[in-house]
Amino acid sequence: MAVLMMPVSEAISYARYSSLKQGSSESIARQSEENEAIAASLGLPLNTRLVDRALSAFTGMNRLRGAFGSLLARLDRGEIAPGSVLICEALDRISREDVNDALLQFLTVINKGLGIYTKRDRTLYTTATLRSRDGTKLLFSSILEMVRANEDSALKGERVRYTKAKRRESAIARGERVSRVCPGWLEPAEIDGRRTFRPIPERAALVRRMFAEIISGVGVNTIARRFNEEWKAGDETKAPWRLGRGRQSSTGWHGGTVGQIVNGRSVLGEWQPQVRNITTRNQAETVGEPIRDYYPAIVDLATYQRAHAVKAKNRTLLGAGRGGRRGRQFPNIFIGLTCCAVCGGSMVYRWANKPFLVCDNRRRGTGCTVRTHYRLDLLENAVLRGFADLLFQPGDLAPAAGRTAETEIELARLHEQVEFLNRRIGEIIRDRELEYTSIRRISVELEKEKAELLTRHKILAEQLSIERGSDDPSMHAETVRSLAALATSAEPSNERYNARARINASLRELFETIEFHPPRGDEPERQIIVIRGIPRRFVAEIRGGKAHNVPPARIGKIIDCIGDLRDVEAKLSRNEGVLGKTAI
Structure with a gap:
């Protein structure tokens, strides 16, 4: 037969400090001795000692995150025996919150059988003492203590905020820094x-x-x-x-x-x-x-x-239902652009010995009937061939050409700063009123700042060289070809990822959408991809395992063959045409 162990009444010591400086080891030891003496006078064993360090009772953080909150949770679970007593310095150690909240918490604790003993006024609050002849007086004195504690904390907070605001305003007015706090870099x-x-x-x-x-x-x-x-x-x-x-x-x-x-x-x-x-x-x-x-x-x-x-x-773009995972190697450079021409759903990346794009609605069984798999690598080659001249304008592969003047101004400013530091270092060295240690310390600091300026100057000079040469047509064409080759290389690398990410960003600047049309019944191996949103419409067709860019003269005929999307949907709903996985 299981024996139910009832909790035994005990004394519980609680201390709280608003700052770490207040909670010295000597202070904690002193309070521990005092609490043991009080527990002995109450005839209770002191088994639990709780301390909340640097947790405010004004904001209730000791209740929300501290040891006092854990005590309240134990009380709610019935793990603290009736007749137990919480020993603390004063009621403001427990709470300095608004009197309504503090009083409700105070009465809840007492009504659940946990008494409160305050050392400052040597008072024991229990249901019995609050119902005694002096209970009303005792309750009113506790309420006044709660009001005083709350107002005291509020006033201190206002004074601190006012002082900090004045110090901040004064420092800013003098062009000084308010504190040593700064970003991690x-x-x-x-x-x-x-x-x-x-x-x-x-x-x-x-x-x-x-x-x-x-x-x-x-x-x-x-x-x-x-x-x-x-x-x-x-x-x-x-x-x-x-x-x-x-x-x-x-x-x-x-x-x-x-x-x-x-x-x-x-x-x-x-x-x-x-x-x-x-x-x-x-x-x-x-x-x-x-x-x-x-x-x-x-x-x-x-x-x-x-x-x-x-x-x-x-x-x-990616928040509109056309997104997808970029993964570790950015497998789909068309992410954020693709859609099924029949249902309007997004196309998702899949691998089956080759990279493919498939309709996500069809894959998930949510209504689309297009089962075609579109070869992603073939489409990539077609687009990169057809849009090498549009993907990147001269200057796009370097910092914006319009920033050249800004870079030159920044370089001139850095040069002036370096010259100023050189003069300042010379003045410090020649200053006979300064001690050697001061001269050395200041010189080291100035030399360090000078080194940082020179490093920045070198970086900007290299950037300026790139900007001035970025409009060279032959250099630009070669850079575009290199970027496309890197993006389609088989070797995984961060450089390959960056190239594919950059191409994707440029594609999204040029295009609004890339529509994937299903094969027609009379040409089951022919896939049509229509790209919209550029000055001229672009059409690619995939057949026989190869991708072809459709000449501008044939684009109108291709579009006429595809027909309006509503007509395609109507045909599909009547089961017209043959749809299936294209063997490419």
Whole structure:
């Protein structure tokens, strides 16, 4: 026969500190001794000691995330015996929330059989004491204590926010930095006694690479995976920035992290002041307008806008039911464009000894009757042959040609900064009033900043060379051919992925849709693919295992043969024509 063990009444010690500084080991030890003495006077064993460190009772975080919340859960489950007592410094240790919430929690705990003993006024709150002759007075005094605690925390919070706001406004007005907090690709610095920030070269390069790959059509998850692979292969410059440090440690890059960096405007040098709203449990709220040039800019506005235009186009197209997985090698360069000409559903990638596109509605059995498999590799070759002149205009394969003037201006500005630093270093060295250690420290900092400027200058100079040469027709044609060859190569690589992603991005700029028409009954091996949305309509036909670009003179006849989509659907509904998998 099973014996049901009933919980035994006990004393429970609870301490809470709003900041880690308040919770010293000596303070905890002292309170432990006091609580043991109180438990002995109550005739209860002290078996449980709970401590909440750096959890606010004003926002209720000790109740939501702390040890006190675990105690309430045990009480709800009936795991704490009636007659047990919770020992704490005062009622404000348990809650500083609004009096309505604090009082409800207070009475709920007591009515479930857990008494509360406060050391500050040496008072025991139980159902018996609250129902005694002095119970009303006791209840009112507890309510007044709750009101005082809530108002005290609210007033302190307002004072702190006011002080921080004034300090922030004053610092911004003087052109100073409010604190040492900065994005992960920057580090705090100090020049001539003024607080500032400077880029960490390898991290800044990583951020610029994120934008370059986004513009090329690579997704954030793929970017994160590549960084992780390179890091695991031994490249420490790709290590996650917060790895092993603090509560935000990570085991690697995540697509969400890359997305946050690319979406944020800190890369442009902007800082958006924020405050913690304690009434909404410390959620951050923006204050005022963003401050420009607060941080060193890592990317220029044109690059930022171009990357976000690509992301917006991806959301529009891939969010409309024509998406699909890019995978590790971007198998389908037509992702986001393809549709079945009969049902309008998307075409999905499938592999059966060869790469194929098939109607997803037919594959899932949701109504479409088109069972044709379209050879993806043949269509790729046809499109790349037919659109090499349109896919990339001169300058598209390098940074935008319109940015050449901006690059030249930036180079001139960097040159002026380097010259200024050279003069400043000379002045510091000649300053006889400074001690040697100060001269050395300041010189090292200035030399480091100079090295970063020279590195940036070299990168921009190379970029300018590319921009100036990007309009050369012969160079452009050769680049397009190389890109197409790389995209259709059999060897998997990041370069192949980038080439296919870039072609996909260009296709989505040119085309609205690619329609896949089923074979006609009299020509079961003939497949027609119609591409719409460019200045001239393009038609490819696949027959005999080969893809052919239809000459412009024959396009009208082909379209007439296909007929209106509604006519095709009507024929299919009457079971006219022969549909089947094409042997190609």
